[in-house]
Structure formats: structure tokens, C-alpha cells
Amino acid sequence: MTTLDTRPRLDDPDLAFESLVEAHRDLTAEQSRRFDARLVLLLANHIGSVTVLRAAITAARATAWEPAEAPPAGEAAASQTGPATMRLASARAPRS
Amino acid sequence: MATFVPPHYPFRPATDDGARHSVVVVGGGLVGLTAALDLAQRGQHVVVLDDDDTVSTGSRAICFAKRTLEIYDRLGIGAAIRDKGTTWNTGRVYFGEREVYGFDLLAERGHRNPAFVNLQQYYVEHWLVEACRATGRVDLRWKHRVAGVANRTDGVALTVATPAGSYTIGADWLLAADGARSLVREALGLDAVGKVFHDRFLIADVVMHADLPAERRFWFEPPFHRGGSVLLHRQADDVWRIDFQLGWDADPEAEREPSRVEARVRAMLGPDIPFALEWVSIYTFRCRRIEKFRHGRTIFLGDAAHQVSPFGARGGNGGVQDADNLGWKLDAVLRGEAPETLLDSYDSERIPAADENILNSTRSTDFITPKNEAARAYRDAVLELAASHHFARPLVNSGRLSRPAVLTGSPLSTPDETPWPAGAPLGAAAPDAELDDGYLLDRTAANGFTLLVFDGDLCGAIPGVQQVVVPAAGMVAERYGAGRGDAVLLRPDQHIAARWRRLDPAAIGRARDRALGRLA
Incomplete structure (x- = not known):
């Protein structure tokens, strides 16, 4: 397979999401980042195609919702962020 | 503590002011001497100008790759390198406290040469000088420094400064092999374009009688050198090369202090192994090249043309392949058997080879020196996975070791008229057997x-x-x-x-x- 399949494919999406979040429990930010990297590498190898990997990288970058302003620091400011201050980086981003 | 007494070659004043020579090589280092020897063995007379009167000192090339050894077999010094040097085929990678994995480079039997022989560059240069002399066709001029270059359509005019005064000579062809700080490159106003890595490395050549196998060992973040990487290679004469990554903020002057270096080496070796420092230097690496290697009658080789970081041993080996590529072509042109345009193929073959070396050594350096926290996380993740998962081992990049260039798409190759599915590809260096x-x-x-x-x-x-x-x-x-x-x-x-x-x-x-x- 050399194209990125972005159709809904997971048989149990809620369990998939829960598992990803659960895997980060008790990890520091640095540990989380390294965990994610290991996970990405395992999955990339499973996919086995640099073409698909690069398509996924492109799709992931294109779908970032960037804050309109610099991200606020600290929890007090966090409540001010939300959809009102965000914009979609790409209007035609794949919905996956 | 010197294991090698550098020879001092005699200075002789020039007696040919105003003379014209067919080939002048600037730089009597590894690459310049290789080019001179290659041309001389093909029957050409060559003048070599070098601003020093001895071989290279200190921490220079040590890993001579199989292809380089094959070239040196052709030039007659391969056996000497094999006999004196240390053959190694095994590499090991460590992360933190643990060994991640080991690899064997000796994939195939039936080659005269191993994957690598480690030997200090000065031995090879010394033998190249002797072999050049033996041809009777190489005029080695020590303490002759090029001070001026005028590159003309039909040749090159050189001003040469010596302890006995200056003189001028002409060259039909000028081979610039005068290294990373090439004076010829500067004189022609050529910029080497590329990147500088924001990192500093301490390179120590250490004499010790250690009971360690001849292996390439690479540590990421070892306990004895937290926050950096360390590379260990065995050379001849019980000299070991140790390469400590120091980071961009390190103070080069302070880090060169022998007591400080000794403390780093002591932390690595433990209390029981006696050692002595032979040479210490601090390096910053660059990966860059000039846009074209041939500029009319001036042709650039080795570090004067392109530079890489040392991870992968692609500097010296790449330069020797430049000389190998150029020698027969220039000889054919000088004999009138080939048109001058043959020399354009030096660019079309060696520039892609240089780019391959730059790409590989850049990627290695980026792996060893992650540019940001995300890069570091991926680097460390690869190392963690590699210990237990084979799939991650090819992702570990502590240096992609030098391999001969395949001259894909060379204008000198004749395309296959029938499919040739197996064996070495067209343009490859001939496999030994x-x-x-x-x-x-x-x-x-x-x-x-x-x-x-x-x-x-x-x-x-x-x-x-x-x-x-x-x-x-x-x-x-x-x-x-x-x-x-x-x-x-x-x-x-x-x-x-x-x-x-x-x-x-x-x-x-x-x-x-x-x-x-x-x-x-």
C-alpha cells in the first residue's frame, strides 16, 4: 500500500483513544514525548512505507489548529483559549 | 609520548623560475599525494607544492575503507597499510548504561580487503611520499607555499613563496588538494556552501595498552560522559582515538587543557588502565562543497572541494576516490587520447558522490546532535527500541560508513543493451573476488x-x-x-x-x- 488511507478504519475508536491517553498516565512531559516517538516508530515500521509515512506527516501538519496568538502560559490563561481564538490552518485538510 | 617520529623532508630552493610544468599539485597531503602517485605511475611528471616539510600531524583520517584500500593496492601501498593497521569489522552502539546492539560489516568473503583498516594518516602519507619518490617522476617541493594563482584558459600561473624567496611557475593543469582552508579556492574566490554544525568535539589520541578488541564503539549519553556521545577507535601502535561530543557552549581553550582531557579519559577507562595523551584537538564540523570542482585548468580534490563531518569516515576516503577518478582521465588528456572535455565528467561523477557523502554525514551528525527536543526524543526512542527490536537498528545513525560511489547515469557509461538484473550495477566500482x-x-x-x-x-x-x-x-x-x-x-x-x-x-x-x- 503506497497511499495513506484516511477512511475510518478502527473497529473500536473509543477504546483506541482511551488506550492512547491511558498510555501517558504518570509520564512526565519528556517521557510522554519519548513514548510517542517510540509509538510512532513502531507504527511507521508496521506500515512499512516511507511514502505513506510522509503522506501521514503532511496530513498531520496540514490539520493543525494553530492558536491565533502565541499560546498563553500557565493554567490561568488556559481558560481563555478555545475555538474562538483558533483558526483552521488548512480549510481543505483531510478529515480523519 | 610520541609513537611516531614525523619525517622532515628537505627544503630545496627552486631552480626553475619561470618554467612551465604539465601538472602541479598543491597540497602534499593524503589526497594530493595520492593524485600525484596515480599520475606518476601512469607515466606523467608531477610537481607537488606543500607549505610544510612533513606529513600530517595529530588527529586526522584513521578509517581506510575497503575501496580506498583497493585503490592503494593498485598504487602499491595497500599491503603496508593492512600490515601496519588494525582491521576491524565489528561495531557496537551503547545508550546510557547499556549496549544497544553490535553489527558486523564483513558481509561477504572473497575480498582481498576488509571493510576497514584503521591507521593514522601520517603513515599513509609517509608511504605515499616514498612511493612518489620511487617513480622518479614526482618533484616534491617542501616548504613551497602557493602565494598567488592566476587561472587562465590555457593554464595556471603560480607564485610560490619559499624560505629562499619567491618564484613563479606555470602549470598546464593545477590540482588543488590543499585542504579545508584551501588557498587556491580562496584565490579563485570560490565559496564552499553548506552548513556548520553547532557542536564541538574533543578528539583525543591516547596511547594505552588496553585489552579491548578492535571494534568501533559508539556511546550515546554514557554514564562517563553525560549529555554527549563518545566514539572509540583503535589505531596502530596502541594509539586509540577517542572522540567526545562537548556541545556548542563548550570553551575550546579550557577543554584542550591536558588535565581536563585526562579526567574525561579517566572517567571513561576507569582507574586501572594507564594511558598517555598523544594529541588533543577541538573541532567544529562542516558539511559543504564548492559548486563545481573543475574550473578550467584548475581542478579541486578532497577537502578543498568538499568537507564532511567525520562520522562515516567519508572525508579521506572521499578524497582518495576523487584522485582515483581524476588520475586516469587527466593522463588520457595529457597523452592526447581523450579530449579535455573528458575532465567535465570528473564533475558529473564526483559532485554526486560528494553530495552523497555530505547527505550521509549530515544525517549522522543530526542524529548525534539533535537540533531540538523533538529530534532528541526521536533519537532516544530509536535507541531504546533498538535494544529489543531489530527493526529500529537500521534507524540508529552513529555514522553511515563510507561506501564507494556508484557512478549512476555517468555520461561515460554505455547503457546496457539487454537487461542486467543481477550483480553490481553499471558504474559501480568493480567487486573484488x-x-x-x-x-x-x-x-x-x-x-x-x-x-x-x-x-x-x-x-x-x-x-x-x-x-x-x-x-x-x-x-x-x-x-x-x-x-x-x-x-x-x-x-x-x-x-x-x-x-x-x-x-x-x-x-x-x-x-x-x-x-x-x-x-x-
């Missing part, structure tokens, strides 16, 4: 083309082509993807120029002409 009575590469022509004929009848004589019959079964046939009656044409630098499933003297002659740039 063991024969009943020696090695294949020893059978290639000393100066000229070689036609490997697989168990066939020889053609009639083809000028400039030496024909060698080899078995159509077994190791040689396998490595060339050839069968009975096939023929493979090797260039004078042993790269594969053409091959056929039949023996046609006219086609062979055309392929030879094409490789000599005679066909438009």
Missing part, C-alpha cells in the same frame, strides 16, 4: 581498460583494452551477474563502464571511446 590463484582486482590493467571475458574466447586485440578470462561460474560470475560468453568492461579506475551478453569488438571499442569522452 577470489580466484584460484589470487584476487580479481589484481588482474586489472595497470593503465588502461580491462575486459573481463566470462569463459569465452578473447576478441582480437582492442587498443587500450587488456582482456582477462574469468570463470563463468562461482564467485566472480555471481558478483557481476554474468554467465558464459558475457563481457564486462572496466575503466582504468576499475569502475564498470559497459557490459554485454556477447563479445563484439566494435561495441567494445565504442564503449572505450565513450568512456574516454571521444563520443559527443
